[in-house]
Amino acid sequence: MGMNVKKAKAMREHAAAISCPAVFIAAPASGQGKTTVTSALARMLCRQGRVVRVFKTGPDYLDPRVLAQASGQPVDQLDLWMAGEAYCRQRLFEAAREADLILVEGAMGLFDGEPSSADLAALFGLPMVIVMDVKGMAQTAAALVAGLAGFRDDVRIAGLIANACGSARHRELIEGALPATVPLLAAMPRDPALALPERHLGLVQAEEIRDDLEARFDAGAEALAAEGLAEALLTLPPVVFTPTPSEAVSPPAWLAGRTIAVARDAAFSFVYQANLDLLERMGATLRVFSPLADTSLPDCDALWLPGGYPELHVEGLAANAGMRDALRRAFEGDLPILAECGGLLYCLETLADQDGETHAMLGLLPGDGTMRGRRGCQGMQTADLPEGPVRGHAHHRSQASGTPEPIAYCRRQRHPAPGEAIYRARGLTASYLHLFFPDNPAAVARLFGAVAAADDSSFSSDAPPSDLTLDQPKECHA
Secondary structure, eight states: OOHHHHHHHHHHOOSSOEEEOEEEEEOSSTTSOHHHHHHHHHHHHHHTTOOEEEEEESSOSHHHHHHHHHHTSOOEEEOTTTTOHHHHHHHHHHHHTTOSEEEEEOOSSTTOSBSOHHHHHHHHTOOEEEEEEOTTOSHHHHHHHHHHHHHOTTOOEEEEEEEEEOOHHHHHHHHHHSOTTSOEEEEEEOOTTTSOOEETTEEOOGGGGHHHHHHHHHHHHHHHHTTTHHHHHHTSOOEEEOOOOGGGTOOOOTTTTOEEEEEOSSSEEEOOHHHHHHHHHTTOEEEEEOTTTOSSOOSOSEEEEOEEOGGGSHHHHHHOHHHHHHHHHHHHTTOOEEEETHHHHHHSSEEEOTTOOEEEOOOSSSOEEEEOTTOOOOEEEEEEETTEEEEEEEOOSEEEESOOOOSEEEEESSOSSEEEEEEEETTEEEESOEEOGGGOHHHHHHHTTOSTTTTOOTTOOOSOSSSOOBOOOOSOOO
16 A cells, blocks of 8 residues: 555544445345455556455355455445344454545345345445446336435445446436436446356356456456546545454453364365454464365364365365365364355265265265255354354255254244254264354354363354344355
């Protein structure tokens, strides 16, 4: 950051609050190109030598990794129900201390669900920019934007980015019909080279197409730079961010001296950075291993098998006899093991690939995993573990059959039907639910074998972190 920018940020900062330009990127629906535009905008600012911090609304694993590559900075999730207001407030405050601009990408349509993207923007005073795919319409796009801008009086719409704009004339028709209070900030051309590749659970993982993404980021950045978008956003009135009291976000070092092995590769990659950060703040040493490539486990006191795409790598997992034997020994040695979604499938006796061919898995739990088309998303839920309740989300297109009797079922955010089953065998805890660790650090510490957290309830609460609690579908991935 240049010297003048540093000085400007220092002048904005005082004891209890920091002001920083910030924008919430929203849309009238899913599939409008929010991530494409947000990543292009982040790359454009980076190329101008600015520090941009990006957040993703809701429980999403894939979009944040794309956005992190585009921005060169870590990307965290913000969710008022799963993470809580205090957590979201602190993350935004910390970002404001170093950023020239904060971008928050929304989920689904801006008013969908409770809490919605608009609820988050309203709570923290973030101006919203609408991204809309304008293919097949012109003045109607302006009418839709006008309706969105007038729907709630606690949300400010700062402008429109018209995505998939067909021509200069198309742009003129939209701009001429917009209300004076909602300017057209930019028009992204209708170009397949700008769009981000997708597969059955959302975007393709960033690590798989890194070079291809770089070309798309740069092309999008050039398109937005030609529109003068950076100047329009950086001159918006800055948002004032305040911190959360430190005692609410800093748990004790319950995991000091414990080493946790975390599965991380192309098959197991759905991990919240916030979860890793929390484990380290509680004193844990993290060791990464690959169930696909490694034949042995690192020395550890506990294991975490997160979600991912095991169905796409089932042959490699089945062929790695060394790793399967190592994990079975850890299980028989009663090591604490957390298996989430794809990790649960790996722990079953068999897993079928997308063509229906069955392969042998770990066999730590009875049961067989199969794919089930486009059905299966379960939304936001709370896992009532013996260690304490922990919030999270489920989103999967597989099913586990022939499994043992669960020890409990997760509670849906509001719907009375049982949520995901929770299984336990020896030290293994397995479920389709992806846990958000910061929701209940004490329970998570217990789950990974921390004795010191056993009687400490100061960070164990199932009370809603905000008054916005209604079950809804999410833009989430399992």
